Amino acid sequence: MLALTGGRPVIPEGAVAPWPWIRDEDRTAVLGALDRSTPWHWPMAAVEELEAAWADFTGMPYVLAANSGTAALHMAVSAAGIEPGDEVLVPADTFLASASCVLQANAVPVFVDTDIETFNLDPARVEERITDRTRAIVAVDLNGLPAPYDPLREIADRHGLALIEDAAQAHGATYHGRPAGALGTLSAASLNGSKCLSALGEGGLFATRDAEEHRLARRVLMFGEELPGQGRDYNARIMGWNYRIDVLAAAFARSQLGRLPEMSGVRRANGAALTAALAGVPGIRPPVVPDGLTHVYFFYPLLVAPEELGLAEADVPVAAFRDAVERAVNAEGLGIIRWQPRPVPAQTLFQEMRGYGRGCPWTCGHARPGHRYRAEEYPVAEEICRRRLVLGQSFSSLGPPNDEGTMRLFAEVFHKVLVEERDAVVALARGLARDGAYDDQGTS
Template sequence: MLAVDGGAPLLAEGEAAPWPHITDADRKAVLDALEQATPWHWPMRTVTGLEEAWSEFTGMPHVLAANSGTAALHMAVAAAGVEPGDEVLVPADTFLASASCVLQANAIPVFVDTDPVTFTLDPALIEERITDRTRAVVAVDLNGLPADHDALRAIADRRGLVLIEDASQAHGATYKGRPVGSLGTMSGASLNGSKTLSALGEGGLFATRDEEQHRLARRVLMFGEELPGQSRDYNARIMGWNYRIDVLAAAFARSQLTRLEEMSLVRQANGAALTRALDGVPGIRTPAVPEDRTHVYFFYPLLVQPEELGLDGLPVAAFRDALARAVNAEGLGIMRWQPQPVPGQTLFRELRGYGRGCPWSCGHARPGHHYDPAQYPVSEDVCLRRLVLGQSFSSFGPPNDAATMHRYAEVLYKVLVEEREALIALTRRTAAAAR
């Protein structure tokens, strides 16, 4: 019997270890940073140590640690020279920050649909969205899988665009042997506590090969001033923010980074093990991984396929929600993520912006911008069908291993195969309740 119908849950509480995986070395790193934090000064040695370590890991010579991935992406957009009224191409299926970083520069996000296999930005759809206002492309490494950066790079170079990599969900993954964080002209990455490289709290990393872009991003980081390497003159050259990272978050992330490579290998193996275990289970589509890149499974996305169970006459949403209820009741954390494409969010549908319709109505933007999620059919379908495992509620990181993945698979097998009729009945009840 399904646990949602009164049966015993298949997984015991705590059977899957949460993320991040915290060791004594992490605890010592944070305590050492606490001891070194007075007298207060900037930049802290702990912060510069994180920057130097990310530079070494990615091969990007210029790195700045920030207080969030959102801040790091804003720094990248500003360093790309994006100005009011300029346009930046962004995938329609992503987290808001991949697009709101463009609004923070008073510029206009222009959305592009995503590839139906990888769920990353579709290079084949890029050029039709380019105008004489386009200045940059934000390529998101979604779920833990790098975008097709060589194809995107070829278009960006041909059209004179800056390629900004949003690496927030894929630290430790590689594309053609190159590490995430090094695949764009610049990159921004989140260190949010849930990420594959975690600061436990909040944090971010900006990286570039260009010294001038580094200088511009540094201004945005700290009040528009020129820093470091000289005494502060408290003279803002541009509009800047306070995007400095907390020293304890930097210390935790720096410690985690020492193990990122080995933790990523565990994630890759765990994801592959679960995909093998779910082979042939009807009603779901497991993620694909092209041969030229690795996946670190920040999320393990499952697309529901009720048609495979003969449920063509019932709404996909009813099956998705019933499956989520059943799986969660069995003790395996699963959830929806991004229930609609970003251009379907109220901010874009109503063009509210900063108020009075800015930046769209402020006189610099090309007239006629509007956002309709129906223009992005792949993203709409993915958002409709997607459920995700991952993060801390069903982590793919260590100390979880292949045995843990087998337990995840047992839950999905129970719900979709052994108790299929009960799941179908739950789907019918869910659909009836939604009418």
Template sequence: MNELPAIEGGKPIRDGKSPLRYRPWITDEDIELVVDALKSGQLSAIGGRWNTALEQELSKYLGVKYAVTVSNGTAALHVALKALGIGPGDEVITTPLTFAASATTILHSNAIPIFADIDRETLNISPASIEEAITDRTKAIIVVHLAGYPAEMDEIMKIAKERGLYVIEDTAQALGAIYRGSFVGSIGDVGTLSFYPTKTITTGEGGAVVTNNDDVARRARLLRSHGETGKYYYELLGYNYRMTEFQAALGYSQLKRIEEIIRRKEMFSKVLMEELEYIENDLVQFPRLKPYIRHAWHLFQIILNLEKIRVGRDRVVNALRAEGIEAATVVYPIPLHKEPVILNMADHGKGCPWSCPYYGRKVTYKPLPNAEWAAERIVSILIGPLYTEEDAVDTAKAIKRVLTYYRR
């Protein structure tokens, strides 16, 4: 094997093969159900059958009483916050190492995001840091199961119960992940799902809110559809966050093979870990899998040992992509507490929610060393259900070639 990386003039690992890039797994049955929904002429969730069918199957799969489909994962978070009554004067704690919506939906609810640091071993929010972030204004915690890895829910639920806080599980990347025998999303007060094309199952765009709470489910249904309880009778200030019928038909079809999707992602990840074992704890480390979790494998996260590599993380990613591993990517290079939308305190006009009269204190965001450490070191491989064992071996070869070449 030519050890010179392709970015330095060598022959790419996947020379002669298609680049490894993510594609959703769409079957003939998926297409048939979408066509059926289109041919029905009933394209909206109002009066349709596919949204109801998807909600029922999600509830059954996750073991919760209610699932409410919505237009996307961001809408799911917004609906969850509003259904719990989060609003002006409230603080919500979340992780800084995640997609922006986990924090910006708090702002859209006219509440204030407060960031707790992460655990370096799992890259998820740290329960100890949550404790330190709680104030008399804290109303909820948004727990993100990052990359498909379940957060430490026992400790988080204990804190929430002792302090009287709601827990929202952001499972956008983790549908199908399991923590101590329970599906994530079913453990807290509310769970939120995303069905974006790269997620465990897809509806193109789409999401859902799941809960065992009767009142939260009722409010979520109203909030997603203008707060309407009867024709032109509006009880709540709601939104149009409905999912279309053809999206729901696709999600229903995909959900039937979710366990196969996860099994395929697990296979890829297992091969990758086995192939990279000899450079682990030297040039790289991975979030360690604990015996009481099942990872959903949205991303395979590689934490670079930058002290032993003579280039930065972005050069490593570009080098992997040059080898034909286009699934290599950088996610969340800027922790949310350092993003301009947070630092500049972007608002809804006239300072709200930051200077809302119900709030009454100035927010400052302190450094979060673990999140900042991780943000400059993580290389992510976006895992697709169509990847093969050969794809995993090629990916491992590319990682070993690039990191060995750039070793100090």
């Protein structure tokens, strides 16, 4: 019997360890930074140590730590020279910050559809979106899998575009032996508490190979100032922000970075074990990892496929089946969520195009006229959003100390829900379809 209807859950409370994995060396690092934090000055030693360690890990010589991945993305867009009216290509299926960083430069995001298997930007759809206003591509390493950088690099080089890597979800992943964070012209990564490299609170990392881009990003980081040497001249050259990272967050992230290769190896092994264990379970499609790439499973995305069970859309809509699976899996003690229920261009910000007010940046006189965001132009992203459920983050982490035994428990949940108790789940889906209306994005 399903736990949802009174049965015993497969996974007992406390059996899955949360993320991040905190050890004594992390506590020692934070306490050490606390002891070194006075007298207050900038940059703090813990911040410089984190920047140096990320530079060493990625091979990117110029690194700045920021107070969020969103801030780091804004710094990257600004350092790439994006100005008002410029256009930047962004995947239609991503987190908002991959696109809002473009708006922060008073520039215009132009969305590109994604690949149904990798969930990443589809290179075959990129060039049709390039105009004479296009200045950059934001490539997102979604879920923990690097984007297809070789074809994207070829396109970017041919058109003279910056290739900005959004590595927020992929610390520790590799693309043909090269680490995430070093795959674009310049990169930004998040250190949000849930990320594969965590600051426990909030944080971010900007990285580049170019000294001038580093200088420009540093202006954005700190009030528009030039920061000659170690002093300040309190002279803002541009519109800047206060994007400085908290010293204790930097210390925690630096400590975690020392174990990132070990933790990434566990994530890869756990993801592979879970995929193997789900091979015989119908109704869901596990993630794909292309040859030459490694996946670190910030999210472990699943696409529901009721048609594999012989269920027609008219009988059991995909959205209703998805919601039934979500409810049943959660009741069995395995945290699963519906992440990003719609493509970014379908969000209200882009549908209403109010921007900063009065329609800026689209109506501020620099942008190409006629921009509109039509969700139907991104059918693959729409289909992914309609079918997707994800494991991961802290609620069902694939990171250590969870291991392959934990993954067997995860797989047992899906076997129970979609094999042993399939009829009950289908009945639940029919009931949801009968009781609720779903829009085109499968939102009730």
